[in-house]
Amino acid sequence: MAKTLALADFVLEEVPGAGLLVRQGGRQYLARGWSLTAEVEQVLQTLCAHGFTCLIRFEQRSGRAVHPRGAAAEYLGFSRTPEERWLLVLDQFSGRPGVTQVTVEKSYHTVLRQHGLPVIWETAGGKNLFLPVRFLDAFLGTLDEATLAAVAEGQRRENTTAAQLRRSGIVSEAQLQHVLVEQILAQEHGDLFGNVRRVQVHPVWLRAADGVFLRAGRDIPDLVVESANRAFVLELKKAVIGRAEIHQLHRYLANPAIARLAGSRPITGLLIGDRVDPGIGPEDLRPLGNHTAAVSILRYRFEDAVVLEPWCPPADPRRRSSL
Secondary structure, eight states: OOOEEEETTEEEEEETTTEEEEEETTEEEEEETOOOOHHHHHHHHHHHHTTOOBOOEEOTTTOOEEESOSSEESOEEEBSSTTSOOOEEEOTTSOTTSOSEEEEOGGGHHHHHHTTOOEEEOSSTTOOEEEEGGGHHHHHHTOOHHHHHHHHHHHHSOOOOHHHHHHHOOOSHHHHHHHHHHHHHTTTTHHHHOSEEEEEESOOEEEOOOSSSOOSEEEOOSEEEEESSOEEEEEEOSSEEOHHHHHHHHHHHTSHHHHHHHTTSOEEEEEEESEEOTTOOGGGGSOOTTOOOEEEEEEEEESSSEEEEEEOOOSSGGGOOOO
C-alpha cells in the first residue's frame, strides 16, 4: 500500500518512482521526486501549525490554476489560502528527498533581515531566498497579520524606478542592499566580483573570544559574495564610513567562518558607503586580529544603477578636509 499523509484539508500520497500526489479542494498535481521522508513530514507539520496549509493556488473568480499551472511540478508550495501568493516552496534546491533549506518568496527579504535570519539569494530564476530549514519555525513565528499585510501591500506596488531613485537617492541601507544584491545577481559588477556563484544575506557566525581583539558573540555581515576565485565580505553604510565600521569589518574577517567558507580562495573585505571620514588613512585598512584579508573602501552613487568607485586613502589624512 502506498504511503499517505493527511494534514489539514490536503492529502499526500507517494507514487513509487514518480513523487508525491497532492490532493486538495478537488484538485491535484504530482510533486516530482518527493517522498514522505521524516524531514518532509516535519516541515509539513511546522507549516500547518502556523496556518500555511494551502498547497494549490488558484484565482477565485475564474478557478484558473496559478501555482502550479500543470499536472506536475518540481515543488511543494505553501500559502494560507488559495488566493494568496506563495510564501515558500520545497523545490529542487531543498535537498530532496530530505530538506536542508526552503525557498522563500523574495518579498520577505526585509522580514528575514529585520529578525536576523540568514538567507542566501538565488542567483538564477526568480532571485528568491534560500533559508536553512532549522530557521523555518523562527521565520514563521514572525509572520503575524500586520507583517503579512505589509508584505502583500509591497507585492502590489510597482518596483522603484531608476527615475524615482535619481530624485530621492538611496534613502536607507536596506534599499542600498536590495538594489546592490539585484545588480550583483545580474552579474552587473563582474569587473569587481567576477562570475558570482552565491550571495548570502546576513549570515550568522558564532564568534569566540581571542583574549586580544575579539569578544565572544555573533557576527552578522551584511553580504557575503562568492565567486569562483574569491570570497567577499561586504559591510554597507548609507552615509559615512568611519573607524567603527572598519573595525566591524575587520572583526568579520577574523571570524573562522569566512575562512571555512572560502576554502582555498582568497578573501576580500569591502566597505561600501556614500562618504569616508576625512581622518581615515592607510593604516586603518591594515589587517587586525588573526586575518590577513585585503580591505578596500568603495564609494557609491546612483545614476541609472548603483555605481561603485574605489576610494584611495590620502597620504596624510590630516590634510584632507572632505571626501
